[in-house]
Amino acid sequence: MDRRQFGTQIIGTLAATGLAADTARAEEVEEVAEVKDAKPDPDVTRKLARYIVNAKYEDLPAPVRKEGQRTLLNWAGCAIGGSRHETLDIAISALSPFAGAGQATVLGRQEKLDVLHASLMNGISSHIFDYDDTHLRTIIHPAGPVASAILALAEYHPVSGREFLNALVLGVETECRIGNSVWPNHYDVGWHITGTAGVFGAAAAVGKLLSLNEQQMLWALGLAAVQPVGLREMFGSMTKSFHPGRAAQNGFTAALLASKNYTCSDHGIEAQRGWANVVSTKHNYAEITEKLGQSYEIALNTYKPFACGIVIHPTLDACIQLRTQYQLKAGQIEKIQLRVHPLVLELTGKKTPQTGLEGKFSVYYAAAVAIIEGAAGERQFSDKLVKNPRVTALRDRVTTIIDPSIAAEQVRVVITKIDGTKFEKYIDNAIGSVKNPMSDAALETKFADLADGVLPKSQARKVMDLCWNVEKLPSAGEIAKAASA
Amino acid sequence: MDRRQFGTQIIGTLAATGLAADTARAEEVEEVAEVKDAKPDPDVTRKLARYIVNAKYEDLPAPVRKEGQRTLLNWAGCAIGGSRHETLDIAISALSPFAGAGQATVLGRQEKLDVLHASLMNGISSHIFDYDDTHLRTIIHPAGPVASAILALAEYHPVSGREFLNALVLGVETECRIGNSVWPNHYDVGWHITGTAGVFGAAAAVGKLLSLNEQQMLWALGLAAVQPVGLREMFGSMTKSFHPGRAAQNGFTAALLASKNYTCSDHGIEAQRGWANVVSTKHNYAEITEKLGQSYEIALNTYKPFACGIVIHPTLDACIQLRTQYQLKAGQIEKIQLRVHPLVLELTGKKTPQTGLEGKFSVYYAAAVAIIEGAAGERQFSDKLVKNPRVTALRDRVTTIIDPSIAAEQVRVVITKIDGTKFEKYIDNAIGSVKNPMSDAALETKFADLADGVLPKSQARKVMDLCWNVEKLPSAGEIAKAASA
Numbered sequence: 028m029d030r031r032q033f034g035t036q037i038i039g040t041l042a043a044t045g046l047a048a049d050t051a052r053a054e055e056v057e058e059v060a061e062v063k064d065a066k067p068d069p070d071v072t073r074k075l076a077r078y079i080v081n082a083k084y085e086d087l088p089a090p091v092r093k094e095g096q097r098t099l100l101n102w103a104g105c106a107i108g109g110s111r112h113e114t115l116d117i118a119i120s121a122l123s124p125f126a127g128a129g130q131a132t133v134l135g136r137q138e139k140l141d142v143l144h145a146s147l148m149n150g151i152s153s154h155i156f157d158y159d160d161t162h163l164r165t166i167i168h169p170a171g172p173v174a175s176a177i178l179a180l181a182e183y184h185p186v187s188g189r190e191f192l193n194a195l196v197l198g199v200e201t202e203c204r205i206g207n208s209v210w211p212n213h214y215d216v217g218w219h220i221t222g223t224a225g226v227f228g229a230a231a232a233v234g235k236l237l238s239l240n241e242q243q244m245l246w247a248l249g250l251a252a253v254q255p256v257g258l259r260e261m262f263g264s265m266t267k268s269f270h271p272g273r274a275a276q277n278g279f280t281a282a283l284l285a286s287k288n289y290t291c292s293d294h295g296i297e298a299q300r301g302w303a304n305v306v307s308t309k310h311n312y313a314e315i316t317e318k319l320g321q322s323y324e325i326a327l328n329t330y331k332p333f334a335c336g337i338v339i340h341p342t343l344d345a346c347i348q349l350r351t352q353y354q355l356k357a358g359q360i361e362k363i364q365l366r367v368h369p370l371v372l373e374l375t376g377k378k379t380p381q382t383g384l385e386g387k388f389s390v391y392y393a394a395a396v397a398i399i400e401g402a403a404g405e406r407q408f409s410d411k412l413v414k415n416p417r418v419t420a421l422r423d424r425v426t427t428i429i430d431p432s433i434a435a436e437q438v439r440v441v442i443t444k445i446d447g448t449k450f451e452k453y454i455d456n457a458i459g460s461v462k463n464p465m466s467d468a469a470l471e472t473k474f475a476d477l478a479d480g481v482l483p484k485s486q487a488r489k490v491m492d493l494c495w496n497v498e499k500l501p502s503a504g505e506i507a508k509a510a511s512a
Numbered sequence: 513m514d515r516r517q518f519g520t521q522i523i524g525t526l527a528a529t530g531l532a533a534d535t536a537r538a539e540e541v542e543e544v545a546e547v548k549d550a551k552p553d554p555d556v557t558r559k560l561a562r563y564i565v566n567a568k569y570e571d572l573p574a575p576v577r578k579e580g581q582r583t584l585l586n587w588a589g590c591a592i593g594g595s596r597h598e599t600l601d602i603a604i605s606a607l608s609p610f611a612g613a614g615q616a617t618v619l620g621r622q623e624k625l626d627v628l629h630a631s632l633m634n635g636i637s638s639h640i641f642d643y644d645d646t647h648l649r650t651i652i653h654p655a656g657p658v659a660s661a662i663l664a665l666a667e668y669h670p671v672s673g674r675e676f677l678n679a680l681v682l683g684v685e686t687e688c689r690i691g692n693s694v695w696p697n698h699y700d701v702g703w704h705i706t707g708t709a710g711v712f713g714a715a716a717a718v719g720k721l722l723s724l725n726e727q728q729m730l731w732a733l734g735l736a737a738v739q740p741v742g743l744r745e746m747f748g749s750m751t752k753s754f755h756p757g758r759a760a761q762n763g764f765t766a767a768l769l770a771s772k773n774y775t776c777s778d779h780g781i782e783a784q785r786g787w788a789n790v791v792s793t794k795h796n797y798a799e800i801t802e803k804l805g806q807s808y809e810i811a812l813n814t815y816k817p818f819a820c821g822i823v824i825h826p827t828l829d830a831c832i833q834l835r836t837q838y839q840l841k842a843g844q845i846e847k848i849q850l851r852v853h854p855l856v857l858e859l860t861g862k863k864t865p866q867t868g869l870e871g872k873f874s875v876y877y878a879a880a881v882a883i884i885e886g887a888a889g890e891r892q893f894s895d896k897l898v899k900n901p902r903v904t905a906l907r908d909r910v911t912t913i914i915d916p917s918i919a920a921e922q923v924r925v926v927i928t929k930i931d932g933t934k935f936e937k938y939i940d941n942a943i944g945s946v947k948n949p950m951s952d953a954a955l956e957t958k959f960a961d962l963a964d965g966v967l968p969k970s971q972a973r974k975v976m977d978l979c980w981n982v983e984k985l986p987s988a989g990e991i992a993k994a995a996s997a
Contacts, residue, residue, distance in 0.1 A: 217785030266776035291751035300702030
C-alpha cells in the first residue's frame with residue numbers, strides 16, 4: 028500500500044521544495060478561503076477535539092503506524108545528535124537552577140529534568156542541525172513539538188507504546204492540519220509555523236495521553252492557541268531551535284492545566300478573535316475538520332538525508348549516486364557541471380564558504396564533499412572539512428548552469444573525468460522527498476551518524492530497536508531511558 | 513509637581529474609558545505610521561536595550577518613583593486578593609508537581625515555588641478580579657507581567673529596593689512603549705496586549721536586575737518577541753488571567769537565557785519578520801525610541817477604585833459621593849436617574865443580574881449597591897449581594913437616560929427622595945482616572961479590602977508599609993516574604 032494514499036493532498040512535482048510550493052499553495056488557499064469565509068464553522072475546535080479524544084490506536088492503518096515509527100526514530104536521532112551542542116549547554120545552564128525533580132531524560136545527556144523542562148530541551152536539540160523531519164506542505168517540522176513533549180511525559184506517567192504511537196500520530200495530525208488551514212499567509216507574514224502550530228500538536232498529544240475528555244481537550248487546544256512561539260526573523264540564531272522546544276513545553280502546560288479544568292473559550296481556533304483570525308489573513312477550516320480519521324498528515328512526513336537546505340538535495344543525491352556507480356575519485360575528475368533551477372544559486376550560491384555553516388549554503392562545496400565523502404550529514408559540514416585542500420580543489424572545479432526548465436527538486440549533473448569520460452545523472456525526485464522516501468536502512472545510517480560520539484554504538488542500536496518496536500513496549504518511557512548518556 | 517507632566521501624552525476627556533479612546537487613537541496612529549513606515553528605523557530594539565541597560569534609579573523623577581510605589585502596592589493587593597480563587601488553586605495543582613525548589617512566594621498563600629512558576633502564579637492572581645492597574649492609552653495592565661517576575665527574582669537573587677523600583681519603572685516603560693507602537697491595530701485584531709507586550713516588560717525588568725549588557729538585553733527582547741501570550745477570545749474565562757502570568761514567566765525565561773548568551777536576532781522588534789510587523793498592521797517606532805528617559809509611561813498608570821468595567825465608574829463615583837454628602841439611605845429613595853453615554857448601556861445594560869459576575873455588567877445594580885454599601889469593591893459583586901432583596905428593590909428604582917452629549921467618562925445622577933427632595937451630581941472625570949487619581953489612602957483601603965480574609969490585618973499593614981518604603985529596603989524580596997500566608 029502506497030503511503031502517499033494517506034496524505035490529504037499530493038503535491039506532485041513541487042514536493043521537494045517548500046519554497047517553490049508557496050506560490051501554488053497561495054493561489055489554492057485564496058480560492059478556498061473565499062468560499063469558506065462566507066460560512067464560518069462555529070465548531071472547528073470542537074470537531075478536532077472530539078476526533079482526538081475518540082481516535083484509537085486500532086484505527087491507524089499499517090502504513091501510518093510505520094510512518095510513526097520512522098518519525099520517532101528520525102526525531103530521536105536528531106535530538107541525540109544535537110545534545111552536545113553549545114545551544115543546549117546554554118539552555119540547560121540557564122534554566123536548570125529552576126527546574127523540578129529529575130522526572131525525564133534529556134536525550135544524549137546525563138541530566139534529568141522535570142517533564143516540562145525536558146520537553147523544552149529535547150525539542151531544542153532535535154532542531155539544532157535543522158536536520159529533522161519536514162511536512163513539506165507547510166514546512167512544519169512535526170516531531171519536535173510533539174515527540175519531545177510525550178516522551179518526557181511517558182517517563183513520568185507510564186503509557187504503553189501503542190498509546191504513545193497513537194498520540195504521536197494525533198499530535199502530528201493536529202499541528203499539520205492547523206498549519207494547512209493558515210498556510211501560506213501565516214508563514215509569509217513571519218511566523219515560524221513549527222512553533223506556532225506545534226503548540227497545538229503537543230497539547231493534543233499530551234492531552235490524549237492524559238485521557239482528557241472532550242471539554243478538557245477543547246480547553247487544552249484553547250490554552251495552546253494563546254501561546255504561539257516563533258518568528259522567522261530568528262533563523263540563523265539559537266532561538267530558531269528554541270521554537271519547537273518551547274512549543275512542546277507550552278502545549279504540555281496547556282494540557283496539564285486543562286486536565287485540572289482550567290477553563291478557556293471553546294472556540295480557540297475559529298472565533299473572530301481566536302487563533303486563526305489573529306495570526307493569519309486567510310484560513311480554510313475544512314483543512315482541520317474534513318476527512319478526520321480518513322487521511323493522515325504523518326503519511327506526508329519526510330526526513331532529510333542531507334544536513335542542509337532542501338534545494339541542494341537533488342545535487343547531493345546525483346553526486347553520491349554517480350560516485351557509487353562509477354567508483355569516482357576526486358583526483359580523476361576534471362569538472363562537475365550542475366544544471367539547476369534558479370533558486371539553487373539564489374539560496375546556496377556561495378562559491379568559497381569558510382565555515383561549516385556557510386558550507387550549507389554552497390552548492391559548489393556540497394557537490395565536492397559528496398563526491399569525496401559519499402555522504403552529506405552533519406559531519407560533512409564541519410569547519411575543518413570546508414577548508415580541507417582536497418575538498419576545496421574539487422569545489423573549484425564545480426560549475427553551474429541556471430536552467431528554468433529544471434524544477435527546484437530536480438538536477439542534471441555531468442561529471443567529466445580527466446581522461447575525457449563523461450557520466451551524467453538526472454534526478455527527478457531527490458531522495459528524501461515524498462515520492463522518493465529515505466529507506467529504513469538510510470534512516471538508520473543517519474541515526475548512527477548523529478549518535479556517533481554521543482552514545483556507544485550498541486546503545487544507539489538499542490534506541491533504534493526500541494523505536495522500530497515501539498508498539499510492543501509496555502512503557503514507551505523506555506526509549507528515553509535508553510537514550511540517556 | 514503634576515504627575516501627568518511625565519506622561520508622553522495627555523488623553524484629556526477620553527481618559528476615563530479605553531473604549532472611547534480607541535477611535536481617536538486609531539486616527540492618530542494611522543497618520544504617524546504613514547510617515548514613519550517610509551523611513552524604517554533599523555535600531556529600534558537596540559535603542560531600547562541601550563536605554564534599559566544604562567538607566568539609573570537616580571535618574572527617576574520623584575513623581576515617577578512615587579507612582580512606582582503606588583503601582584507596586586496596588587499590584588500586591590490584587591495578587592493577595594486573588595490568591596484564594598479557584599483559578600489559582602487549579603493552576604498550582606496542575607503545575608506544582610513539575611516546579612523546582614521553593615525559591616519564591618506565591619503571595620497570600622503558603623506555597624513556595626521556583627521563581628518561574630511563582631511569577632506565573634502571582635501574575636495570574638493579580639488579574640483574576642480584573643481589578644489591577646490600567647495604562648489607559650493601551651489598556652495594558654502593566655504591573656502583572658513585570659512585578660510578578662521581578663518580585664520572584666528578588667527572593668532568589670537579592671536586589672536593593674532602589675534597584676527593584678528602577679526595574680519596575682523600566683519594565684512598565686518597555687511594555688507600554690511597545691504597546692503604544694502597535695496600538696490600536698494589534699488589540700483590535702484580537703491580541704490581549706497585556707500578555708503580548710507584557711513579555712517584553714518582564715524581560716527588560718528581569719534583565720536589568722540580572723545586569724545584562726547591551727547585547728544580552730537585545731537578545732532578551734528578541735527572546736521575548738518570539739513568545740507573545742494572549743487572545744481576547746479568552747476574556748470571561750480563567751485563561752484571561754493566565755496571560756499576564758505567562759507573560760511574566762516567558763519574559764523571565766527570555767532574560768535568563770540571554771544572561772547565558774543564548775543568541776537571537778538584534779532586531780526582534782523592528783525587522784521585516786520581527787514582532788511588530790508580524791503582530792500588527794501598523795506601527796510607530798517613534799513611540800519606542802523617542803524621549804527615552806524624559807517621559808515615563810508609569811506616570812500614566814491608573815488604579816481601579818471599583819471592581820468592575822470602567823464605564824460604570826462615573827456612576828459609582830457619583831452615587832458614593834451623594835450617599836456620603838447627604839447620608840442617603842436606601843429606604844428614603846424614590847428613584848435614581850442616570851444620564852449616561854450610549855456605551856454604558858451597550859456594555860453594562862443588564863437590568864436583572866443573577867450573579868456577582870453579571871452584576872459587573874449592570875449599571876442598575878452598581879448604582880444601587882453603591883448607595884447601600886458606600887463601596888464597589890470585589891465583595892460588592894458577590895452572588896449573595898446581587899440577590900439581596902434590599903439591593904434588588906433599590907436596583908429596580910434606577911432608570912437611565914441615554915445622552916450622547918455625556919462623554920463615556922462622565923455621568924449626571926439625580927436622586928429623588930420619597931419626600932420629594934432632589935440631589936444631583938455631575939462627574940467630569942471619575943475617581944481613578946489620570947486626571948482624578950485615587951488617593952494613597954483610597955489605595956490602602958482597596959488593599960485592605962482585598963487582603964481581608966487572606967492575611968491578618970497587621971500583616972496586610974506591613975506589606976503596605978514595605979511597598980511605600982521599597983526604596984529603603986536592603987532587599988526587595990522582603991515584600992514577598994511578608995505577603996506569605
